[in-house]
Amino acid sequence: MKHILSALVLNRPGVLAHVAGMFAARAFNIDSLTVGRTDDPELSRMTIVVIGDDRVVEQVRKQLAKIVSIVKVQDFAGQDVVARDLMLVSVSAPPEKRPEILALIEMFNAKVVDIGPKFVMVEVCGPETKIEAFIDAARSYGIRNVVRTGTVAMARYSRSQSE
Amino acid sequence: MTETTAPSPAKPIRKPGSQIIVDTLVEQGVEVMFGYLGGVVLPLFDKLYDAPIRFIIPRHEQGGCHMADAYARATGKVGVVVATSGPGATNLTTGLATAMMDSIPLVAITGQVRTDLIGNDAFQEADTTGITRPITKHNSIVKDPNRLAQTIREAFYIASTGRPGPVLVDIPVDMQVAEIEVKPAEPVNLPGYKVRSRVHNRQISLAAEAINASQKPILYVGGGIIIANAAAELSELAHKANIPVTMTLLGLGSIDQGSELSLDMLGMHGSAYANFAVQECDLLIAVGARFDDRVTGKLKTFASKAKIIHIDIDPASIAKNLPADIPVVGDAKETLVELLREVQHRDRPEWFAQIAEWKKKYPFRYDKRAHAIKPQFVIEEILRQTNGDATIVTGVGQHQMWTAQFYRFKRPRQFITSGGLGTMGFGLPAAIGAQVALPGQTVIDIDGDSSFNMTMNELCTAVQYELPVKVCIINNGYMGMVRQWQQLFYGKRYSCSSLKNPDFATVARAFGAVGMTVTEKKGVADAVAAMLAETHPCVVDFHVDREENVWPMVPAGKSLHEMNGLDIFESMA
Ligand SMILES: Cc1ncc(C[n+]2csc(CCOP(=O)(O)OP(=O)(O)O)c2C)c(N)n1
Numbered sequence: 097m098k099h100i101l102s103a104l105v106l107n108r109p110g111v112l113a114h115v116a117g118m119f120a121a122r123a124f125n126i127d128s129l130t131v132g133r134t135d136d137p138e139l140s141r142m143t144i145v146v147i148g149d150d151r152v153v154e155q156v157r158k159q160l161a162k163i164v165s166i167v168k169v170q171d172f173a174g175q176d177v178v179a180r181d182l183m184l185v186s187v188s189a190p191p192e193k194r195p196e197i198l199a200l201i202e203m204f205n206a207k208v209v210d211i212g213p214k215f216v217m218v219e220v221c222g223p224e225t226k227i228e229a230f231i232d233a234a235r236s237y238g239i240r241n242v243v244r245t246g247t248v249a250m251a252r253y254s255r256s257q258s259e
Numbered sequence: 260m261t262e263t264t265a266p267s268p269a270k271p272i273r274k275p276g277s278q279i280i281v282d283t284l285v286e287q288g289v290e291v292m293f294g295y296l297g298g299v300v301l302p303l304f305d306k307l308y309d310a311p312i313r314f315i316i317p318r319h320e321q322g323g324c325h326m327a328d329a330y331a332r333a334t335g336k337v338g339v340v341v342a343t344s345g346p347g348a349t350n351l352t353t354g355l356a357t358a359m360m361d362s363i364p365l366v367a368i369t370g371q372v373r374t375d376l377i378g379n380d381a382f383q384e385a386d387t388t389g390i391t392r393p394i395t396k397h398n399s400i401v402k403d404p405n406r407l408a409q410t411i412r413e414a415f416y417i418a419s420t421g422r423p424g425p426v427l428v429d430i431p432v433d434m435q436v437a438e439i440e441v442k443p444a445e446p447v448n449l450p451g452y453k454v455r456s457r458v459h460n461r462q463i464s465l466a467a468e469a470i471n472a473s474q475k476p477i478l479y480v481g482g483g484i485i486i487a488n489a490a491a492e493l494s495e496l497a498h499k500a501n502i503p504v505t506m507t508l509l510g511l512g513s514i515d516q517g518s519e520l521s522l523d524m525l526g527m528h529g530s531a532y533a534n535f536a537v538q539e540c541d542l543l544i545a546v547g548a549r550f551d552d553r554v555t556g557k558l559k560t561f562a563s564k565a566k567i568i569h570i571d572i573d574p575a576s577i578a579k580n581l582p583a584d585i586p587v588v589g590d591a592k593e594t595l596v597e598l599l600r601e602v603q604h605r606d607r608p609e610w611f612a613q614i615a616e617w618k619k620k621y622p623f624r625y626d627k628r629a630h631a632i633k634p635q636f637v638i639e640e641i642l643r644q645t646n647g648d649a650t651i652v653t654g655v656g657q658h659q660m661w662t663a664q665f666y667r668f669k670r671p672r673q674f675i676t677s678g679g680l681g682t683m684g685f686g687l688p689a690a691i692g693a694q695v696a697l698p699g700q701t702v703i704d705i706d707g708d709s710s711f712n713m714t715m716n717e718l719c720t721a722v723q724y725e726l727p728v729k730v731c732i733i734n735n736g737y738m739g740m741v742r743q744w745q746q747l748f749y750g751k752r753y754s755c756s757s758l759k760n761p762d763f764a765t766v767a768r769a770f771g772a773v774g775m776t777v778t779e780k781k782g783v784a785d786a787v788a789a790m791l792a793e794t795h796p797c798v799v800d801f802h803v804d805r806e807e808n809v810w811p812m813v814p815a816g817k818s819l820h821e822m823n824g825l826d827i828f829e830s831m832a
């Protein structure tokens with residue numbers, strides 16, 4: 097099962113290497129990992145998607161919590177969260193197919209961010225299922241390139257309040 | 260936590276970073292350090308010249324690291340080791356990994372090339388923090404000289420609290436030279452590092468209820484008892500609630516092995532009575548132990564009839580290998596104190612009768628009538644003549660297991676051995692570190708010939724600092740433990756497991772130590788007596804039966820009760 101872990105980490109060199117190294121050394125699999133600054137310049141946020149049964153993920157969480165530069169780790173399993181991926185995808189778009197493709201983009205609430213003679217670059221944002229559905233739908237036109245951020249997530253207000 | 264405050268004078272005092280390092284080490288109570296010189300630690304060594312700190316120079320940084328480690332194991336204080344950048348730092352790695360696996364509080368200080376050269380493949384540059392990250396509890400590089408003192412304070416705090424471990428501080432040479440203002444010590448503030456102190460009351464009550472209800476309980480205790488200085492509380496609990504105790508290799512000394520309640524060591528080469536008792540118990544109370552594969556054998560069948568209480572300070576240790584019915588996160592000592600209040604005495608006559616039967620039927624045995632010197636005989640003789648009071652250190656291999664089986668430990672910190680990593684070559688430097696910590700006391704390294712070969716150069720160190728360590732080489736002319744596996748599992752094909760040894764007694768004398776060789780059984784007692792009377796470092800080379808095996812043995816992956824060798828025991832009864 098997929099688990100989304102959210103870690104608040106000190107904004108110091110080596111923390112990312114530490115996390116990545118720990119995953120490798122303990123044979124845990126990372127599905128995706130994102131890092132970004134927070135409003136506090138001292139802290140960064142890592143969102144890590146891990147695949148594994150509950151026991152493995154619990155061990156991952158504990159091992160993360162042990163890292164001195166990691167301030168806090170949460171497993172969002174069972175919580176109501178907003179989870180988003182961002183994808184840039186370049187789709188083959190010969191003139192005769194463009195109306196179809198634009199309709200598709202519209203349907204997904206996606207955006208055209210660049211356009212060339214043969215391709216359009218599309219920005220898709222949303223839950224992972226939506227991103228994957230777009231890839232499936234666009235595949236028949238020909239996909240040249242995909243870049244994804246990996247999941248970022250936050251617990252919904254009501255839930256994080258009661259925590 | 261450090262509460263020390265430096266004087267805060269009106270006019271700011273400025274000092275070089277190297278002096279700040281030394282001052283902070285003194286402030287942290289460091290009396291002895293181990294380590295080796297090199298270009299980028301020269302400013303630091305210059306300040307150590309006048310410092311009130313005793314400094315021991317090993318012959319290899321690995322040796323220095325094991326010395327600091329054993330100093331910590333013997334005293335409970337933080338061991339400190341210093342090395343230069345590059346090769347000095349990489350030579351520490353085996354020692355750091357050894358300390359990490361056994362949760363030993365250690366602070367390693369390494370020199371680093373100038374900050375402006377970092378990343379340029381400068382002379383003797385190595386990515387020390389990168390290399391040591393997985394084998395330290397924490398590490399950091401100081402890039403602002405104003406952070407020096409606080410980083411060192413944090414290192415001591417992290418190393419010695421919670422589940423202890425080695426912490427490395429990498430200090431570029433320009434940080435040591437920079438002149439900085441002396442500031443009063445601040446309390447350590449580490450937002451990502453929390454030490455659990457309060458134990459969960461409800462978990463304690465659940466544990467106590469389970470203990471009081473149990474017909475066949477057993478305490479399974481590890482190095483955590485010794486680290487937490489909880490041996491007295493453990494013994495009290497075992498006696499009050501009337502529960503037998505089995506110990507891991509690192510847990511030996513947690514309870515006096517002379518006690519009726521001791522079931523000695525469990526696991527791959529543990530006692531049959533401990534292993535049977537674990538498999539039969541209805542309640543397993545693990546304290547400061549981590550269900551290592553050398554202890555549990557096949558996990559699926561380990562203590563499969565039992566409810567499991569797991570007490571550990573490290574939440575990640577709990578349910579890592581085996582789910583716990585009653586997990587208790589907390590310091591071993593505090594938890595045991597709480598438990599003591601709630602447990603009651605139970606007689607459990609059937610359980611103790613069963614255990615007594617196993618004990619009677621399967622004590623550790625060897626062929627006492629043999630002509631050759633049996634390794635176990637040497638260890639029993641050392642036990643007899645030291646009255647079980649010596650501090651014992653080992654290498655890794657068969658001799659280590661025989662020492663664990665045949666020396667009877669009475670007190671915590673009496674047995675110093677590399678358990679988790681199983682580091683050959685640990686013995687001699689560890690004996691030196693322990694002897695530094697325990698002046699005037701008897702420290703004996705019971706070593707293997709191959710293990711001793713790895714770090715015997717440290718005999719120079721023992722001679723130079725007049726540390727009268729005693730080395731007993733259980734010389735079977737083999738990597739004995741490897742040979743045993745080859746005999747049992749590889750059809751006796753002894754591939755590459757025998758090495759040509761030097762004459763160890765001559766080697767010892769060349770180093771300026773005393774050397775003796777014993778080739779006959781009747782010479783063992785006198786040699787041990789002479790060794791114990793010796794006031795200089797001393798090596799005794801015992802030529803033992805070459806193909807003796809360690810029994811019982813749970814083959815890797817088998818269940819704990821599926822021990823080999825019990826028939827051999829019975830044939831010797
Ligand atoms: C540094 C290191 N290298 C290799 C091993 C694997 N190993 C474990 S025991 C052993 C043989 C030890 O031989 P010796 O020190 O003579 O002890 P004996 O088993 O003969 O008592 C070896 C090679 C190890 N534990 N440590």
Ligand SMILES: [Mg+2]
Pocket residue numbers: 656707708709733734735736737738739
């Ligand atoms: Mg040997």
